[in-house]
Amino acid sequence: MNAVAHYTSAFAGSENGLPGSAVPWLVDKRRAAMAALASTGFPTTRDEAWRYTDVAQLLTVPFSPATSLATARAASLAESGGLTDAYRLVFVDGVYIAEASRLAGLPDGVVVTNLASALGSHSDRVRMAFGKLVDASRHGFAALNTAMASDGAFIAVPRGVRVEKPIEILSIASNQVQPVSTNLRNLVRVEANAEATVVEHYLGDGNAVSLTNSVTEASLAESACLAHVKIQREGQSAFHVATIACEQARNSRFYSCSAAAGGALARTEISSALLGEGADAQLFGAYVARGRQLVDHTTFLDHAVPQCTSNELYKGVLGDMSRGVFNGKVLVRKDAQKTAAFQSNRNVLLSDSAVVDTRPQLEIYADDVKCSHGATIGRLDDEALFYLRARGIERAAAQRILTQAFAGEVVHSIAHPAIRALVAGVVDDALNRALAGGVS
Amino acid sequence: MLVIKDLHARVDGKEILRGVNLTVKPGEVHAIMGPNAAGKSTLAKVLAGREEYEVTQGSVTLDGKSLLELAPEERAREGVFMSFQYPVEIPGVTNAYFMRSAVNAHRKHRGEPELDAGAFLKLARENMKLVAMDEKMLNRAVNEGFSGGERKRNEIFQMAMLAPKLAVLDETDSGLDIDALRIVASGVNALRSPDRALIVITHYQRLLDYLVPDITHVLLGGRIVKTAGKELALELEKRGYEWLQQGAQA
């Protein structure tokens, strides 16, 4: 059975059990998404945006939603792996685990809940947000998520409120025998002058074959500020596709950092539409791969109005036979004068067999803009390595110091100390494992 | 202490060292002079273990132990220190983190416990005084944006931290202003001891006024063509190297 047929029948079988099965607009939306998937299918390497990321293998696996859950284990994993001082929503294989979640003490008016509950308690707001920024037409995975979303986070920060503690969305792929798929749909709304930090944290409990296919839609009102950190450290056999889309009103600030360390194939798509003057988007990413891992970051910044700024820095360290992919597109529309947009993708290859495909693209239709982009692919600096060793530092330690320093530029961009420390740990672990494969 | 015998080394298929012989005893200061491209830095790097230079012949021993089979880090921990002519920038790695890693690698090698942050800082402060280096340099990335003179001070600071048996100083004087030269040279002098040897590579007599060599060599065309006392440097200052070229070709 091909993938589309498989998911069509999986959808038919599980539709009635999905949240909102009695909510007509959502039922319609899910069915339309399934129809879109049936007609367009999943992306292939013939699609520009997927040229270097072949999902054919992923599509041969008959993933289906989990049927049984180890919830007690989830609670302990959340405690050991998650942030200590954060609000938290925990999902295991796409199912919300209230017992492991932690929502006490939220500031007045701030809503942090799971999507299934929000469909009841905040139905209008969910309806407005769901599918506004990512719809089924984007690609097969977005369509699949729309049809099959089992739950997700619903976060709303009211005007002028600053949420000090991070809000963590912890998704755990448990070690199931059957290949399990997780389709989380996260909706974030930050009102005018409000501020929040959201962490999407993907953990794997073991090395089972799994598929995480998440979609996050974030909407920032005037002068709102959202820091979004994604940590992806699922097991070596996990497939991971994440689509994060943001829209920004006047003077809003969107900071995004993606740390990718796990998975057999992990793609993170991040986009923001800068719709109000003075909006600023800062996108950072650090990825580390080894073995036959493929890590893809695909970004799109849409400068639609004048005087917006954006900056991107993605850095990768690739060992063994791994592959890194970066597609970064910046569109500066005709009216978007005085745009300043900078983009950089830098890669260090640890082995002769590692590969990077990087494609920075600037598409500029305005004439008074400052834009630049660049990409580098290199080796660890021999001179620097020798300098460290000449002072008595072991070769492997010197390699670690240099790669940590390289990725550190991205890690240090994270403002929140506890999140920064967590990401630093994830990146350092991944670097150690990648370096253990040897440097050639 | 250091015995170099008939050392030949090549890089990129080109032979740079063509039979160097040199013996350095504990406590001695040897100056190596010679024209540009003579192979002085190559000799220093071969001693430190830079892998791109291929040793094709000869031997190097430190206290009877052969160095050539050792990795650069092993040589460093055996007590070989090279002050680089062109110290590299290492963005993202602070001087403090770098030196603490280095000092602790040496301590581990000697079976001593690692220094904690406090003990390290104390030691670092003492040694920075030696070369009048600003403490702020500890928190800056290694050599990043350092002036030429600051880099050279940083090299001697590292030497002080690592307390080597043998230090090879490759043009430590170049890039230093007159005052800095005096400060750095007196720092190096303070590090002299009866069981530590120095090889000072320089183009100028001035450094040798402060760091008075026991023996002066001229390296030319990949060989040591002349060895004499400290007065040789003065003679070279006056006469240049041309009068020695003949001997080199012979």
Ligand SMILES: Nc1ncnc2c1ncn2[C@@H]1O[C@H](COP(=O)(O)OP(=O)(O)OP(=O)(O)O)[C@@H](O)[C@H]1O
């Ligand atoms: N990595 C290398 N690749 C190619 N040639 C090299 C390399 N290193 C050194 N050489 C060559 O070897 C020769 C000796 O260089 P070296 O740096 O040892 O000279 P030096 O005596 O230190 O000169 P200076 O006084 O200018 O510092 C030069 O011709 C140089 O170009």
Ligand SMILES: [Mg+2]
């Ligand atoms: Mg030189």
